[in-house]
Amino acid sequence: MNSIELFAGAGGLAMGMANAGFHHCGLVEWNPHACQTIRENPQRYSDAHGKWKLYEGDARGLDYASFGDDIAVVSGGPPCQPFSLGGKHGGSLDTRDMFPEAVRSIREIRPKAFIFENVKGLLRQNFASYLEYTILQLTYPFVTRCAEETWESHLARLERHHTSVPIPGELRYKVLFRLLNAANYGVPQKRERVFIVGFREDLNVEWSFPEPTHSEDALLHSMWISGDYWERHKVPRSKRPTQSTKMAARVSRLSALRLGDELLPWVTVRDTIRDLPDPVKSPNNKVLNHVYIPGARSYPGHTGSPLDEPAKTLKAGDHGVPGGENMIAMPDGSVRYFTIREAARIQTFPDDYVFHGSWGEIMRQLGNAVPVKLGEVVAKHVAAHLRAVGA
Incomplete structure (x- = not known):
């Protein structure tokens, strides 16, 4: 057609x-x-x-x-x-x-x-x-x-x-x-x-x-009830985040339910970038458009995307990447900007997709996509x- x-x-x-x-x-x-x-x-x-x-x-x-x-x-x-x-x-x-x-x-x-x-x-x-x-x-x-x-x-x-x-x-x-x-x-x-x-x-x-086809409940079940999520990512218990009181109550309610097999867990940032080299530790990696960009900082209302959730909405901004947005929030409290390749994966573009323009221009394209x-x-x-x- x-x-x-x-x-x-x-x-x-x-x-x-x-x-x-x-x-x-x-x-x-x-x-x-x-x-x-x-x-x-x-x-x-x-x-x-x-x-x-x-x-x-x-x-x-x-x-x-x-x-x-x-x-x-x-x-x-x-x-x-x-x-x-x-x-x-x-x-x-x-x-x-x-x-x-x-x-x-x-x-x-x-x-x-x-x-x-x-x-x-x-x-x-x-x-x-x-x-x-x-x-x-x-x-x-x-x-x-x-x-x-x-x-x-x-x-x-x-x-x-x-x-x-x-x-x-x-x-x-x-x-x-x-x-x-x-x-x-x-x-x-x-x-x-x-x-x-x-x-x-x-x-x-x-x-x-x-x-x-996917749900947050299924993700929480795989994290806090079956533990499949952490085991798949080889995250030891000592490194797993602590549940808040509100989250613990929600998980308790989930444990009493039988989730249907038809819904899959939400896909997280960790799921998405797990096989990419750390752009900070490996600045000379060979992955297309996977370059560390310095300058990310967190401030109220702009705290980045937690590693173990789907990313927040990628944004374009009138003048490139908005300050404090389009960042990963690491479990240790640090933040950094998504690389172009990470942002492209979050938007489900294939890894061999080539983007044209400066970093800010490409992130604008991705934020609008x-x-x-x-x-x-x-x-x-x-x-x-x-x-x-x-x-």
């Missing part, structure tokens, strides 16, 4: 789509460093169908007709700064808001389905009306906004359209959105992101988001339902 990736960034979601069996007819990205990263990893986006094309530039100038009429899925992560908890919170007033462009792509390409990803901040109460507006635009992409119409007036018109008698033959989509925690799908990061997925109504697809594995899980679920209806 053919797909198009908008706002591709460093290629996390696009790679997940490719891993799920989609063939990219084109990837669209404006950032030159991210574009070069994609160019340097062609094997991750091509398949037996032939080469893909990278469009470097503003998606708002793109002619979607050039992609042809056989596009199964449009995917992408519209720039999230307007809604990010760490951003300026401009929402619909922010010129970086690319949701209108996402809607245009659906209107002009008319794909069988779409997958869009955005930050948790999109669900904040002060953006509730704009989220409703976005969902209704994606549901009715041909009910377009007039030149002099405010988005609030357009929203009211869309609401009236939504509650009126359906127009026979009208192009519309069944749209769902949900906040997904990447850790619940095997990503070593507690990264919460909103996914918006829609299927063309005439396909009659019955769909729901994929069920979690969709975890490859999470993108693949959602894309495979979408693909399976499209195949089930013969689409």
Whole structure:
């Protein structure tokens, strides 16, 4: 099945789509460093169908007709700064808001389905009306906004359209959105992101988001009840952390339950980097992009990611890596920045993936990326339902 990736960034979601069996007819990205990263990893986006094309530039100038009429899925992560908890919170007033462009792509390409990803901040109460507006635009992409119409007036018109008698033959989509925690799908990061997925109504697809495959309870069970976690990592009892009173009570409740075999433990930072050399002790190691960066420090609200939990959300920041973020918090209380390779593993990029730019620029790419594995899980679920209806 053919797909198009908008706002591709460093290629996390696009790679997940490719891993799920989609063939990219084109990837669209404006950032030159991210574009070069994609160019340097062609094997991750091509398949037996032939080469893909990278469009470097503003998606708002793109002619979607050039992609042809056989596009199964449009995917992408519209720039999230307007809604990010760490951003300026401009929402619909922010010129970086690319949701209108996402809607245009659906209107002009008319794909069988779409997958869009955005930050948790999109669900904040002060953006509730704009989220409703976005969902209704994606549901009715041909009910377009007039030149002099405010988005609030357009929203009211869309609401009236939504509650009126359906127009026979009208192009519309069944749209769902949900906040997904990447850790619940095997990503070593507690990264919460909103996914918006829609299927063309005439396909009659019955769909729901994929069920979690991993859980925190299963991790706690493997640590404090079975002990498998510590034994796997060869951590002696004397080096294991002490349970807090709250954690001890939780573990006590878990020990009285029988956990099902269907859920695996959350993947931790230690799980993820265990086979990498220590970049401090081995500065001349041969691992790609695995270089120690000095200067990390901890301060209130920015204490790094504990070694024996999934990482906190990797962040991008307007000016590179935010101070105190994107760090490992070691059991002895010390902290250091994640190397590029460690951060890439946390975002589930393969070890041979090459990133372009300075350390700060690459960490920005990683902080903005969709975890490859999470993108693949959602894309495979979408693909399976499209195949089930013969689409």
